[in-house]
Amino acid sequence: DVFDQPAVTLITPTAPVTTPTHGGRAKCLQRLVRLSLPVPRTIALSFDTVHGIAGGKMPDIAAICAQFASGSLLCVRPSSEDPDWGGPGAILNIGMNDAAYVELSDRIGAEAAAGLYTRFVQSYAVHVARLDPDVFDDIDFIGQESLSEALRAYEDEAEEPFPQDRETQLAEVLRYMARAWEGTTARLLRQAKGAPVDAGLGLVVQEMALGLGQGECGSGVLQLVDSDTGLPQITGRYLSQSQGREALESGAAALFLERDPRGPSLEELAPKAFETLKTQAALMRERLREEMQIEFTIENDKVHILDGVRVARSPRAALRIAVRLAEDGVISRREAVMRIDPGALPELLHRQVAPEADRDVIGRGVAASPGAATGRIVFSSADAQASAARREPCILVRRETSPEDIRGMHAAVAVLTERGGITSHAAVIGRGLGLPCVVGAARMKFHLRDRQLISESGRIFRDGDTITIDGTTGTVLAGAPAMIEAALDDAFQTFMSWADAERDIAIRANADTPADAQTARNFMAEGIGLCRTEHMFFEADRLTPMREMIFADTPEDRQSALALILPMQRADFTELFRIMEGLPVCIRLFDPPLHEFLPTDRAGLRDLAEALDLPVSDVTRRVDSMGEYNPMLGMRGVRLGIAVPEIYDMQARAIFEATLDASAAGDPVVPEIMLPLVSAKREVELVRTRIDAVAAEVRNERGADFDYRLGVMVETPRACLRADEIAQHAHFLSFGTNDLTQMTYGLSRDDAGRFMSDYVQQGVFPEDPFHRLDADGVGELLALGVARGRQGHAAITLSICGEHGGDPESIAFCRGVGMDYVSCSPFRVPVARLAAAHLAI
Numbered sequence: 001d002v003f004d005q006p007a008v009t010l011i012t013p014t015a016p017v018t019t020p021t022h023g024g025r026a027k028c029l030q031r032l033v034r035l036s037l038p039v040p041r042t043i044a045l046s047f048d049t050v051h052g053i054a055g056g057k058m059p060d061i062a063a064i065c066a067q068f069a070s071g072s073l074l075c076v077r078p079s080s081e082d083p084d085w086g087g088p089g090a091i092l093n094i095g096m097n098d099a100a101y102v103e104l105s106d107r108i109g110a111e112a113a114a115g116l117y118t119r120f121v122q123s124y125a126v127h128v129a130r131l132d133p134d135v136f137d138d139i140d141f142i143g144q145e146s147l148s149e150a151l152r153a154y155e156d157e158a159e160e161p162f163p164q165d166r167e168t169q170l171a172e173v174l175r176y177m178a179r180a181w182e183g184t185t186a187r188l189l190r191q192a193k194g195a196p197v198d199a200g201l202g203l204v205v206q207e208m209a210l211g212l213g214q215g216e217c218g219s220g221v222l223q224l225v226d227s228d229t230g231l232p233q234i235t236g237r238y239l240s241q242s243q244g245r246e247a248l249e250s251g252a253a254a255l256f257l258e259r260d261p262r263g264p265s266l267e268e269l270a271p272k273a274f275e276t277l278k279t280q281a282a283l284m285r286e287r288l289r290e291e292m293q294i295e296f297t298i299e300n301d302k303v304h305i306l307d308g309v310r311v312a313r314s315p316r317a318a319l320r321i322a323v324r325l326a327e328d329g330v331i332s333r334r335e336a337v338m339r340i341d342p343g344a345l346p347e348l349l350h351r352q353v354a355p356e357a358d359r360d361v362i363g364r365g366v367a368a369s370p371g372a373a374t375g376r377i378v379f380s381s382a383d384a385q386a387s388a389a390r391r392e393p394c395i396l397v398r399r400e401t402s403p404e405d406i407r408g409m410h411a412a413v414a415v416l417t418e419r420g421g422i423t424s425h426a427a428v429i430g431r432g433l434g435l436p437c438v439v440g441a442a443r444m445k446f447h448l449r450d451r452q453l454i455s456e457s458g459r460i461f462r463d464g465d466t467i468t469i470d471g472t473t474g475t476v477l478a479g480a481p482a483m484i485e486a487a488l489d490d491a492f493q494t495f496m497s498w499a500d501a502e503r504d505i506a507i508r509a510n511a512d513t514p515a516d517a518q519t520a521r522n523f524m525a526e527g528i529g530l531c532r533t534e535h536m537f538f539e540a541d542r543l544t545p546m547r548e549m550i551f552a553d554t555p556e557d558r559q560s561a562l563a564l565i566l567p568m569q570r571a572d573f574t575e576l577f578r579i580m581e582g583l584p585v586c587i588r589l590f591d592p593p594l595h596e597f598l599p600t601d602r603a604g605l606r607d608l609a610e611a612l613d614l615p616v617s618d619v620t621r622r623v624d625s626m627g628e629y630n631p632m633l634g635m636r637g638v639r640l641g642i643a644v645p646e647i648y649d650m651q652a653r654a655i656f657e658a659t660l661d662a663s664a665a666g667d668p669v670v671p672e673i674m675l676p677l678v679s680a681k682r683e684v685e686l687v688r689t690r691i692d693a694v695a696a697e698v699r700n701e702r703g704a705d706f707d708y709r710l711g712v713m714v715e716t717p718r719a720c721l722r723a724d725e726i727a728q729h730a731h732f733l734s735f736g737t738n739d740l741t742q743m744t745y746g747l748s749r750d751d752a753g754r755f756m757s758d759y760v761q762q763g764v765f766p767e768d769p770f771h772r773l774d775a776d777g778v779g780e781l782l783a784l785g786v787a788r789g790r791q792g793h794a795a796i797t798l799s800i801c802g803e804h805g806g807d808p809e810s811i812a813f814c815r816g817v818g819m820d821y822v823s824c825s826p827f828r829v830p831v832a833r834l835a836a837a838h839l840a841i
């Protein structure tokens, strides 16, 4: 008996139906049957059976048909393992023939019966018999005449009469659907959605509940939550005298809400059925442990449940749904945490272009910092500041940004650059500020001098024109599309606290300014893992003393210029310590090459000459002499700290004085001081001696004691290789994977954007290594550095502070090699918290 085999199974509460053998729809229908919901009689065909049908092995069709009342109509629907993989559309009303037409005319009226029969003939002709669809074009599907026309057209084209036998029809439909699944196009489409090559198709054969008749009849879908917001709201679509999803999606079906103010809804048309559906949907939610959409048919107030599918949902709805299911005790908190993909969080943390908005895309680049913002184009930081002063949102458009643009970036609502990749200046600062940013939009033309931005298709945009930067998708849009706001509500906070309860690796933030630090605190970072102090020197009031310091001829002159900066740095650090309330703050000493602080154009050189009271020629010569051929590998980081030690002395003093000030006013502070670009232990020894001396001086002067921790940023390959001896001089090592990636590949992080997409497309790199840690190469150096670091100093704290610190896969790697914490941009902190929770569950 075929029904004893899993191959062809009548769906009963105990039948051997599983998702991997019969598909998700069959399994879900069985769950509904187990809940005693009014599901019409259904038979499930397994993947193997359907595969056999495609190859010409038809199961016993007579036995299948014998399971259904004789003369009843049937429908067949696909049941793949994952509903997203698609599949052939449902075929309804199998079994329709001349005799059924006569019988149905009595029940539902001749016109409705003729319409149903005509539609079946057409759908069978086009899909199953593969006749020319044009033949049916002129038939209007109304009345008996259309029916005769359709039957005639079928007979002419197929050269045989329309098959009258339900078994024949069913066999042909099954064959058609089985073969459609195995066709090349269908296979490629589903593989693109992640389906395996050998993904199977199951089919379900179900007795039809008609949805047509004299009383209130129809079909619809209903769910208990809003798909966009995730908030409780009974909503759905219903169409009287209709069958199947296709009819509902045609646009004729009325959208209904509970207590819909806009007019008659299902509630009024069929109040009893509406009440039943609400109860059934609630039961499904509880027992299937998921928000489900019910597909139903009503026949004179009697409800039939044809199917249940997971409610489609936006990322913000997904989070609210998971939280409510856990709060209602339907699922555990852990399960709620696992149901949200960390990659979906950025959409909640920023404003976004509304999914339904019209998108007039004028350019594409790297999605460097998520969120969307609309503003007028400006081509310089000065214009951005002027625009901000007028309270006009602006988009800063630059070839690339440099530290001089920071003020412009602060003033802008979004940034667009022609050059750069995921760790370029604009990208790093953009993420830090939570500013939407698209970089490397090299197919657009940036005519800065003419103040024109030319779209990929040649449209001209001038300064003052309104555009939108979508940093989530990496697109530039013309005009101002509709937006949706960030969703940092109670549900979000609750959800994140559940994630934190599971996590076993700490998360800090990279924060340079009080605003960053505040964002980091708001997102519950457990400290600052990297404060890049050089960003503090680009403030207008510091640039001049900084330049004086650079031009000083003697250590004394340098000291006196730095003495002007010292109180400002002290105030910066005091503020950071205050905001972080005793949480660790890791301050990296000055890193960039000095020439970044010098002007590059004639006007700037003239201004500088004036400020320093020197001839322009002198200034120009000095600036030229400081140029380096390869500045990112030149005199920067600890090298500068050793060559011009007064800078680090000043910074150490500012940190220690701020430590005492902040500790006096609030929680005790133990500052962490970090040295960039170290490659040899002697560098650490030299700097440490000086910093210890500064600490002793401050203790003496203030008559107060404090502790501090000195650490090394491991971001050169040599530092990884020599981590054991370096670790002996350090309290902590923090891996700077931006520079480490740059140096391991010999690939400039500022220029990689030019060819990165080609490289990824051609499979040279599986992904941008500045975005996702290269586990094979850079990862081996990290693992080596971690192991050797611990060898040299067992109790050392180990962490990562490169941009990879916010990427879930990279976090998995860091946790795997035994790091103590990861540090990432403030806006990535929630992503990192959730990703770390997933790893621990």
Ligand code: PEP
Binding pocket: 530, 532, 591, 715, 735, 736, 737, 738, 739, 740, 801, 802, 803
């Ligand atoms: C790094 O190199 O990984 C790092 C965090 O430092 P920066 O990006 O400032 O060079």
Ligand code: MG
Binding pocket: 676, 715, 736, 738, 739
């Ligand atoms: Mg670095």
